[in-house]
Amino acid sequence: MKSATIQLETLTCPSCMQKIEGALKGLDGIDQDTAKVSFNSSKVKLDFDEDRVSIEEIENAIKKLGYDVLKTRVK
Amino acid sequence: MQRHILKSKNKIALISGILIAVAFLSKWITGNTNVFVWSLVVASILGLAPIAIQAYQALRVKVVSIDVLVTIAVLGAFVIQNFEESAIVTFLFLFGAYLEQRTLNQTRSAIKELTEMAPESALKQMENGEFEEVEVDDVDVGDVLLVKTGAKVPVDGTVLTGEGSINEASITGESIPVSKEKGSNVFAGTILDNGTIQILADRVGEDTTFGKIIELVEEAQDSKSEAERFIDRFSKWYTPAVLVLAFIVWIFSKDIELAITILVLGCPGALVIGVPVSNVAGIGNGARHGVLLKGSEVISDFSKLDTMVFDKTGTLTVGNPSVAEKIYYGENIEETLGYLASIERESDHPLAKAVLEEIGETVFSPVTDTEVIKGGGIVARVNNHRIAVGNVALMEKENVQLNEKAKEDIEGLEKAGNSLVITSVDGELKVLMGVKDQIRPGVKEDLQRLKKLGVKNLVMLSGDNQGTVDLVSKELGLTEAHGNMLPEHKSEYVKMLIEEKGQIVAFVGDGVNDSPSLALANIGIAMGSGTDVAIETSDVVLMNSDFSRLPHALGLVKATARNMVENIFIAVGVVLVLLASVLFSEWMNMSIGMLVHEASILVVILNGMRLLKYKLR
Numbered sequence: 001m002k003s004a005t006i007q008l009e010t011l012t013c014p015s016c017m018q019k020i021e022g023a024l025k026g027l028d029g030i031d032q033d034t035a036k037v038s039f040n041s042s043k044v045k046l047d048f049d050e051d052r053v054s055i056e057e058i059e060n061a062i063k064k065l066g067y068d069v070l071k072t073r074v075k
Numbered sequence: 076m077q078r079h080i081l082k083s084k085n086k087i088a089l090i091s092g093i094l095i096a097v098a099f100l101s102k103w104i105t106g107n108t109n110v111f112v113w114s115l116v117v118a119s120i121l122g123l124a125p126i127a128i129q130a131y132q133a134l135r136v137k138v139v140s141i142d143v144l145v146t147i148a149v150l151g152a153f154v155i156q157n158f159e160e161s162a163i164v165t166f167l168f169l170f171g172a173y174l175e176q177r178t179l180n181q182t183r184s185a186i187k188e189l190t191e192m193a194p195e196s197a198l199k200q201m202e203n204g205e206f207e208e209v210e211v212d213d214v215d216v217g218d219v220l221l222v223k224t225g226a227k228v229p230v231d232g233t234v235l236t237g238e239g240s241i242n243e244a245s246i247t248g249e250s251i252p253v254s255k256e257k258g259s260n261v262f263a264g265t266i267l268d269n270g271t272i273q274i275l276a277d278r279v280g281e282d283t284t285f286g287k288i289i290e291l292v293e294e295a296q297d298s299k300s301e302a303e304r305f306i307d308r309f310s311k312w313y314t315p316a317v318l319v320l321a322f323i324v325w326i327f328s329k330d331i332e333l334a335i336t337i338l339v340l341g342c343p344g345a346l347v348i349g350v351p352v353s354n355v356a357g358i359g360n361g362a363r364h365g366v367l368l369k370g371s372e373v374i375s376d377f378s379k380l381d382t383m384v385f386d387k388t389g390t391l392t393v394g395n396p397s398v399a400e401k402i403y404y405g406e407n408i409e410e411t412l413g414y415l416a417s418i419e420r421e422s423d424h425p426l427a428k429a430v431l432e433e434i435g436e437t438v439f440s441p442v443t444d445t446e447v448i449k450g451g452g453i454v455a456r457v458n459n460h461r462i463a464v465g466n467v468a469l470m471e472k473e474n475v476q477l478n479e480k481a482k483e484d485i486e487g488l489e490k491a492g493n494s495l496v497i498t499s500v501d502g503e504l505k506v507l508m509g510v511k512d513q514i515r516p517g518v519k520e521d522l523q524r525l526k527k528l529g530v531k532n533l534v535m536l537s538g539d540n541q542g543t544v545d546l547v548s549k550e551l552g553l554t555e556a557h558g559n560m561l562p563e564h565k566s567e568y569v570k571m572l573i574e575e576k577g578q579i580v581a582f583v584g585d586g587v588n589d590s591p592s593l594a595l596a597n598i599g600i601a602m603g604s605g606t607d608v609a610i611e612t613s614d615v616v617l618m619n620s621d622f623s624r625l626p627h628a629l630g631l632v633k634a635t636a637r638n639m640v641e642n643i644f645i646a647v648g649v650v651l652v653l654l655a656s657v658l659f660s661e662w663m664n665m666s667i668g669m670l671v672h673e674a675s676i677l678v679v680i681l682n683g684m685r686l687l688k689y690k691l692r
Binding site: 010012013015018019022023025026038039040041043063064065066073 | 077078081128129132133136137138140141142172175176179180183186212293294296297310311314347348351354355
């Protein structure tokens with residue numbers, strides 16, 4: 001398990017959060033309990049299993065929704 | 076392609092705005108309906124593209140978002156060939172989103188300023204001994220880093236070589252430079268005003284004090300109160316419900332115009348955004364003024380405060396006591412002072428420091444069998460004498476005889492507001508010292524402000540004797556003051572206020588020895604100079620231990636709580652007015668609905684922004 005912090009461009013609509021959460025739910029290998037989208041800081045935090053999903057796949061799922069990923073940190 | 080369209084959303088809004096203007100101008104000036112209709116059709120299609128893409132993406136992850144409602148409404152307007160409305164609605168929706176983004180960035184600016192103070196790069200010593208610039212994320216614990224004049228300290232660390240003075244305002248709020256030399260601790264985010272130092276990285280990234288502060292503030296602005304969680308749950312079902320309602324209306328009335336108007340009116344904008352906006356602006360204002368508020372739950376509790384309980388030493392007083400008077404009894408005083416100093420040297424009690432400073436140079440002797448008597452003092456053995464150092468209770472316990480003069484002296488010192496340090500050697504009274512702590516400058520005025528802001532009870536709890544406590548209490552105009560209290564008594568008292576009297580209680584303390592009370596109180600307020608314990612155990616942190624920020628903090632949370640209520644009223648009111656007018660009036664249509672909807676979102680954001688400028692008068 002690794003934990004990632006993904007900084008997005010500024011989120012403006014609260015339904016963005018629902019969308020991103022929805023997209024993350026569709027991915028395998030993400031610990032759904034830890035996945036958290038924060039509206040004001042425009043960040044996504046989550047734990048994921050790197051054997052089942054790569055950080056690029058996670059980033060792409062978010063990018064596909066139209067949100068730019070500015071910076072990603074994996075620990 | 077999709078991403079390209081989404082990226083050019085603002086440009087699209089601009090073009091579709093121009094097209095709409097062209098359409099109406101040509102209609103009024105030339106009366107040419109062809110140009111009118113075609114401009115509007117192009118504007119509608121252009122404007123709908125990004126909205127429809129967002130709607131599609133939302134539906135794919137099973138979310139009925141506002142975009143879905145608007146897309147269906149615009150398609151409906153197309154079906155009944157009302158291009159005027161389809162163009163205006165898409166334009167307003169895009170333009171509104173643009174304005175929302177701009178204003179939201181404003182409300183978040185205060186917190187952004189804070190996070191931007193975070194260091195980004197560091198000069199790290201490589202294997203060849205040279206220093207190279209690396210990103211701060213690439214610094215690990217144990218690395219040796221070089222910090223030059225004017226640069227930010229990248230991590231928390233210890234100075235290895237060199238010296239300089241550092242501005243620690245980002246951590247403590249205090250901008251007077253602190254000088255650092257070999258062995259000093261330095262903190263991430265502080266600035267080296269002059270000199271050059273090499274440091275060893277002790278804590279990096281989110282583990283640094285500055286990292287923790289940022290993390291705390293960022294989490295605070297996104298933490299949700301019960302009310303917000305309710306709104307979230309509500310909006311998840313609300314949008315699909317609006318969709319269903321519009322569909323039912325269409326089935327029964329066969330009136331597409333009415334159905335799509337309901338879709339647009341039903342968009343839940345202001346309600347969902349109103350509370351978070353007040354929250355982020357309030358917390359941002361606090362962060363700028365040295366008040367860290369941990370989230371909206373704290374804001375809501377804090378604003379309803381009944382009672383504020385203070386620790387005395389270090390909170391209401393400077394916490395740097397000194398010996399004001401000393402009285403000697405009997406002989407061999409020099410020796411006794413030596414014993415006293417030897418015992419106090421091993422204690423970290425604030426009174427011990429004062430006593431040591433007073434005695435100064437003396438002969439120290441080894442201390443054995445040290446026993447700390449809680450709420451009493453210390454008993455130990457020095458040079459085969461049994462020495463007791465502490466208060467009157469300890470002397471009684473040690474069966475030390477106090478003659479009439481001693482009793483009078485003690486009473487006199489207590490009345491004058493002294494804490495007592497009594498020393499006995501082998502059960503015989505030798506030294507009586509009165510230690511006094513100064514009241515923090517400005518505290519009295521600050522307490523008055525708190526009262527004006529509606530705090531009903533100001534209570535002081537202290538381990539000191541009742542005489543001292545009463546004196547301080549009288550001077551400061553407190554409602555209640557209790558002395559002779561151990562940390563556990565204090566927390567019991569706080570618990571009693573909450574459970575038996577049903578009050579909402581804030582405890583203000585230094586965050587170190589009062590952590591049980593801080594944790595038990597509804598709101599724990601730590602006067603911390605950015606210490607870890609203070610940051611973690613409390614709900615509110617006053618940076619740099621600045622008591623004068625307390626009235627600002629209370630005024631701010633009250634203003635923020637009020638602001639949230641205002642925003643909820645605006646949002647709900649607008650929806651009710653819109654729904655009523657669609658049912659009972661003739662003038663309501665899709666465009667006006669969208670205009671009012673977007674305007675209400677901007678109004679709640681602008682209302683929230685007022686909090687950024689909040690100042691206590």
